[in-house]
Amino acid sequence: MTATVIGRGGALIESKEDPMDFEAIVRRVRAEFLEMPGLSLTVPQAGRLWGLDQDICQRVIGALIGSSFLRCTAGGIITRADA
Numbered sequence: 001m002t003a004t005v006i007g008r009g010g011a012l013i014e015s016k017e018d019p020m021d022f023e024a025i026v027r028r029v030r031a032e033f034l035e036m037p038g039l040s041l042t043v044p045q046a047g048r049l050w051g052l053d054q055d056i057c058q059r060v061i062g063a064l065i066g067s068s069f070l071r072c073t074a075g076g077i078i079t080r081a082d083a
Contacts, residue, residue: 040079
């Protein structure tokens with residue numbers, strides 16, 4: 001199954017990834033940040049923590065930043081937007 005997703009720079013790309021799996025990963029990462037309100041990570045740290053490759057991790061974090069749940073500091077640290 002292919003799905004159209006938004007890549008870096010807003011370009012549309014085709015992905016063989018199941019959109020439902022992506023949404024499950026987004027929910028899992030969101031739950032981790034809810035469970036640990038002070039959690040702050042770089043994207044590479046987050047990828048290692050959740051066992052995600054950097055591209056998927058960046059997309060997950062991007063989706064959560066886009067929904068205003070997470071924010072990225074000037075130093076590249078990802079944290080909850082309400083923290």
